[in-house]
Amino acid sequence: MANILIAYYSESGSTERLANIIQGEVGGTLAKLDSKPDLAAYDTVFIGTPNHAAGAAQAVKEYLATADLAGKTVIPFCTHGMGGEQNTASDITALVPKSTVLRSFAVKGAEVAGAKAAVINWLTSIGLK
Numbered sequence: 220m221a222n223i224l225i226a227y228y229s230e231s232g233s234t235e236r237l238a239n240i241i242q243g244e245v246g247g248t249l250a251k252l253d254s255k256p257d258l259a260a261y262d263t264v265f266i267g268t269p270n271h272a273a274g275a276a277q278a279v280k281e282y283l284a285t286a287d288l289a290g291k292t293v294i295p296f297c298t299h300g301m302g303g304e305q306n307t308a309s310d311i312t313a314l315v316p317k318s319t320v321l322r323s324f325a326v327k328g329a330e331v332a333g334a335k336a337a338v339i340n341w342l343t344s345i346g347l348k
């Protein structure tokens with residue numbers, strides 16, 4: 220069984236709600252990215268971000284630029300407005316060149332509450348459920 224960390228940044232709560240839904244399905248530890256979680260104990264790390272200016276939030280990019288996720292499995296997720304996922308997952312992928320990145324998940328911030336079935340489908344498709 221994977222040791223799962225669900226690390227996320229959230230300004231207005233939507234990405235945090237999505238992180239909570241993911242944790243409800245796969246377990247693991249939740250961590251806000253404004254504090255720096257100790258990654259040593261984890262082999263699978265979800266990275267959650269709001270879409271900011273068509274990509275990952277600055278706080279997430281800054282975190283990933285210094286965090287050591289080499290050899291770990293990374294799974295991006297995001298919440299967004301009208302723009303959709305845009306470059307959020309590709310920004311995350313570019314910053315973890317020594318990680319195995321699995322397929323990402325994105326949902327409109329206003330629709331997170333109804334996203335549980337879609338989250339389960341995604342987690343099943345990447346082998347986490």
Ligand SMILES: Cc1cc2nc3c(=O)[nH]c(=O)nc-3n(C[C@H](O)[C@H](O)[C@H](O)COP(=O)(O)O)c2cc1C
Nearest residue numbers: 229230231232233234269270272273298300302328
């Ligand atoms: C500074 C800022 C920039 C944003 N830029 C985009 C964008 O380019 N495309 C988009 O679809 N949504 C954009 N949004 C909307 C957020 O991605 C969306 O509301 C998200 O669900 C917020 O997540 P949070 O509640 O976890 O902070 C932006 C929001 C903010 C505050």
